[in-house]
Amino acid sequence: MINLKINGNPVTVEEGTTVLQAARQANVDIPSLCYNDDLPAWASCGICIVRMEGTARMIRACSTKVTEGMSIITHDPEITKARRTVLELILSNHPQECLSCTRNNRCELQKLAADFGLTTQKFENYIIDRPFDDSNRAIVFDRNKCISCGRCVEVCQQVQKVNAIEYQGRGGKTVIGPADLAQLENSPCIRCGQCAAHCPVGAIYEHSALDDLQKGLADPELVSVVQIAPAVRVALGEEFGLEPGAISTKKIYAALRRIGFRYVFDTNWSADLTIMEEGNEFVSRFVKHGGEIPLFTSCCPAWVDYAEKNCPDLLAHVSSAKSPQQMMGAMIKNYWAGKVSVAPEKIFSVSIMPCTAKKYECDRDASMHSSGAQDVDLVLTTRELAKLIRMYGINFNNLPEEEADNPLGPYSGAGTIFGATGGVMEAALRTAYAVITGNELGDVNFREARGLKGVKEAKIDVNGTEVRIAIVHQIGNVEPVLAKVREAKASGAEPPYHFIEVMACRGGCIAGGGQPYGATDAVRQQRIDGLYKDDEQSEIRCSHKNEAVLQAYREYLGEPLGERAHRLLHTHYTKRPLYS
Numbered sequence: 001m002i003n004l005k006i007n008g009n010p011v012t013v014e015e016g017t018t019v020l021q022a023a024r025q026a027n028v029d030i031p032s033l034c035y036n037d038d039l040p041a042w043a044s045c046g047i048c049i050v051r052m053e054g055t056a057r058m059i060r061a062c063s064t065k066v067t068e069g070m071s072i073i074t075h076d077p078e079i080t081k082a083r084r085t086v087l088e089l090i091l092s093n094h095p096q097e098c099l100s101c102t103r104n105n106r107c108e109l110q111k112l113a114a115d116f117g118l119t120t121q122k123f124e125n126y127i128i129d130r131p132f133d134d135s136n137r138a139i140v141f142d143r144n145k146c147i148s149c150g151r152c153v154e155v156c157q158q159v160q161k162v163n164a165i166e167y168q169g170r171g172g173k174t175v176i177g178p179a180d181l182a183q184l185e186n187s188p189c190i191r192c193g194q195c196a197a198h199c200p201v202g203a204i205y206e207h208s209a210l211d212d213l214q215k216g217l218a219d220p221e222l223v224s225v226v227q228i229a230p231a232v233r234v235a236l237g238e239e240f241g242l243e244p245g246a247i248s249t250k251k252i253y254a255a256l257r258r259i260g261f262r263y264v265f266d267t268n269w270s271a272d273l274t275i276m277e278e279g280n281e282f283v284s285r286f287v288k289h290g291g292e293i294p295l296f297t298s299c300c301p302a303w304v305d306y307a308e309k310n311c312p313d314l315l316a317h318v319s320s321a322k323s324p325q326q327m328m329g330a331m332i333k334n335y336w337a338g339k340v341s342v343a344p345e346k347i348f349s350v351s352i353m354p355c356t357a358k359k360y361e362c363d364r365d366a367s368m369h370s371s372g373a374q375d376v377d378l379v380l381t382t383r384e385l386a387k388l389i390r391m392y393g394i395n396f397n398n399l400p401e402e403e404a405d406n407p408l409g410p411y412s413g414a415g416t417i418f419g420a421t422g423g424v425m426e427a428a429l430r431t432a433y434a435v436i437t438g439n440e441l442g443d444v445n446f447r448e449a450r451g452l453k454g455v456k457e458a459k460i461d462v463n464g465t466e467v468r469i470a471i472v473h474q475i476g477n478v479e480p481v482l483a484k485v486r487e488a489k490a491s492g493a494e495p496p497y498h499f500i501e502v503m504a505c506r507g508g509c510i511a512g513g514g515q516p517y518g519a520t521d522a523v524r525q526q527r528i529d530g531l532y533k534d535d536e537q538s539e540i541r542c543s544h545k546n547e548a549v550l551q552a553y554r555e556y557l558g559e560p561l562g563e564r565a566h567r568l569l570h571t572h573y574t575k576r577p578l579y580s
Helices: 019-025 077-092 108-115 151-159 194-198 210-218 230-234 236-240 249-259 267-286 301-310 312-317 324-340 357-361 382-391 413-419 423-437 475-491 521-537 547-557 563-569
Strands: 002-006 009-013 049-052 058-060 071-073 139-142 166-168 175-177 204-206 223-228 263-266 347-353 378-381 455-462 465-473 499-503
Touching: 002 019, 009 019, 019 071, 049 077, 077 108, 151 166, 151 194, 194 204, 210 347, 210 378, 210 382, 223 249, 223 267, 223 324, 230 236, 230 249, 230 267, 230 382, 230 413, 230 521, 236 382, 249 263, 249 382, 263 267, 267 324, 267 413, 267 423, 267 547, 267 563, 301 312, 301 357, 301 475, 312 475, 324 347, 324 357, 324 547, 324 563, 347 357, 347 382, 357 378, 378 382, 413 423, 413 521, 423 455, 423 465, 423 499, 455 475, 465 475, 475 499, 547 563
Parallel strands: 002 071, 223 263, 223 347, 347 378, 465 499
Antiparallel strands: 002 009, 049 058, 049 071, 139 204, 166 175, 455 465
């Protein structure tokens, strides 16, 4: 433990703590722009400067480790003046477009400018014209708003290890983007949106679908249908002052009806459907040797994008099951369309997702048009839904609770935990156990699958048969797991795992690129806890016991992995270049 003083007050913290972290523990807020809890500190912006007491020496709090006996002054007139000057210089190269910016009222630079009372422009405004990029259908780069804080590069290179973007040029001519300033569409970008989630300003954001949504809802010829993903229900409330992890499912149903959707379904239902297909696919491969082992999950479109670009040798190992979003889209425009006698092209199908990559996935290839029309017409992120609720003047917290529509609404607890790292694996094992053994589990909780460890490994006993599993979240953690699989394949040895779940974002979908800003590990855990609470409160906790899903098989699909199920609910993968 290290003893120091902050503004004259004694503080004791663990060795290795930074000055910024120590100040937070002492309830002192040191402003910063480039720092983020998820990223290594690299002291770019200079706003977090503090002073060693008794000297003129300024240090950067985010990257300076505490030492025994250190005495730090975090705020005084000289420090405040220096911070104001840094902010004024940043603003001199920043467009004054707050009212039309996607981050208006949610911008870290805007907040700091207000905190420091910057109401006039001290330096002449000079905007460097940098290329605008909206090529990849998920992420938009508005580089003129970039403040060169570097968060996006750090998260892409150090956390996700995708290396899609980098610094190019120097000083005021710095531009952030793919190598040789290629467009994002032609780069290794997997559309996970973590760059957007970590950007402090409006330089990177999701491709907006709000205008197209308004047109679709206003078209009298269209029947509007919406679905909401598992992770949305434990994060949306943060936009309206609720604690992270607060379950707001039934208020979301009510809000969507007030926005104008005629039918409200729940993606948790199709998560159960996904387990019926993917779980049986695993059993087919593992027990009946009907395919490559290990089997990788396929519900994360950013992981699928990564696999197609980086793992062409392992594509046969990726489950052919579509994601819950796309299964729901297919069932809406095939099964449900038949029940209500509406032509697929007359259905306006929208999904609310925690993920930016879902915007790309809905039109990824021809298999996403199983109905002859595009199965999911439009994807909104959780953040976009929050904007929509405000736009329609809806008092979210005071909404009554309503139910989803049948038959694509009821869900099991297994469906809801899809939004958390390990949740897909746990849900699949609950059903796979029943399929393999013919018996139901007494305890359906697979706690080995839970937690925020980057790679979780476990051996599960399924009626005397050992099933080796791995769970990866944060795509930067996947390569060592892939290396083990490749090594075993090359040597002809037993595979290190039988079943592998991969989610591109840290914590899983609960911290996807379209979720409310400000995710930390503490927030991620609260959101995860909310999903498991929803699971524990569910009367039915296994996908294969969801009667609404079983009804769909009886009435329409036939059996899991059957001809119709495969045609509507499964897809294929193609090797694609990193740069094109």
